Amino acid sequence: MTDLLSHDTGRVVRTGPIAPRSALAKLAAALLISVPLILSIDVLSASVALLLSVPLLLMSGLRPREFWLRTAVLWIAAPLSAATIALYGATSGTIYFEWLVMRVSEGSLSLAAATALRVLAIGLPAVVLFSTVDPTNLADDLAQRLRLPARFVIGALAGLRMLGLLADDWRALALARRARGVADEGRIRRGLGMAFALFVLAIRRGSSLATAMEARGFGGRGRRTWARPSRWGRGDTILLLVAVMIPTAALSAAVVFGTWNFILGPSVAG
Template identity: 40%
Template sequence: MTGPGIAMSSTVPPAGFAPLARRAPVAKIVALALFTTAALFTREVAALGFALTVTFLAAPLFGITPWGLLRRGWPALLGAATVVLSLALFAADRSGTVLVDFGPVVITSTVLGNALSLALRLLAIALPSILVFSTTDPTDLADSLIQHARVSPRFAIGALAAFRLVGLLGDEWRMIAMARRARGLDAGRNPVRWFTLFASTAFGLLVGAIRRGTRLAVAMDARGFDSGLPRTVARPMPWRPADWLLVAAGAVLAALIQLIAHR
């Protein structure tokens, strides 16, 4: 996905340079769930910093450079900056040592610590998720869900269709924006006008996504995806020992995060 959302890769990096990208999607998702759940239940800066360090060190093993991960995750970085700014301005608890006292803006050590921990927690959850899903082929994900997670083909194929349509949202956003600009609808430097145009564009994108999803659901039902008959597997995907190792590594890293948080 490009444009207003998180960039998603349509292809998995070359196998020789991305050993973790070749792992079964279910194994990657389970390891991700263990890792991010451990980060979710801690606000210790050291533990969250460890989680982010592991994420950036593991990025090349997924075929993505740390800088490329930051570029893909710019919405998460923007969200983290927003968290820090909002807490710095509106936090109720302003105990601790005063670090900045500029008119109505008073930033204390407690405010800074809370803002930093929440921002790091957001990044420790978002960036590993981007790392996993941007290196997962949608078809491989559906095959792995059916063969390894034993989910119903209806759910897996629906997830495949939704995953493939995510990349269209960025293109459609740009098309709506250009069409409105061609009609003379431009915010210029007016922030109120910019927000109004942003909200109306987002609403138009939502309406288009719902219509496309409805048409896709009807088309899939018409082709027998809801027939209830057993479906064969076109591409067998074996579960290898390396997949177990990845899940075990996720569990170990999750335990280390909690250990650092409660040391």
């Protein structure tokens, strides 16, 4: 699961077993894993789903440093959400701590643990799978397999590619302002000024890009050909089957052991 740098495009080519899979298969797998887990909030289903997702995380092709950087927000959000639920969640069972509106009870602690695990079980596979998706491959799959309008797909792809330039433009603006001696103003004023300049620059670049794409026939209404055919292999089907099995096993375990807690209805647990 190492990374290689493509000298032709400058992009990182990941060699993990899941990395070369279809972008549409990764998108579908992330949805198949995440959406069913929203139905129940209990420790068992979230724990089973998180445990079964570990092989997918290991085979994604992300390096350890990249994995921790991309998922850092989840590792921060999970304990914070758990702390909030523990202090202000529904009270049941033994009360361990109480002060003003804060009340820590057996039920709130159980709900807090389930919430933290649920955030990780839903977020980690989604973030990791999306991290290995190439926007160009996703656009090819959406247009060729889902038959989405080519003008919409290509326009969205062009806009998404431009997002990567915003950080470079921001740094360039900061250096230019510093060279002119106007970088020592207040942070708020400086930030607003740079944001406005970046907004104007983005509009100009978007207009130029739209004109260039129109000149190259991207706005045509005829049938479009594609330089990269969308491919779907056996590995893509296996990935979807695994994505279906993970929430199925997790929710089945919750029902069998009586921990199922439907978020829109009463729990089956006694």
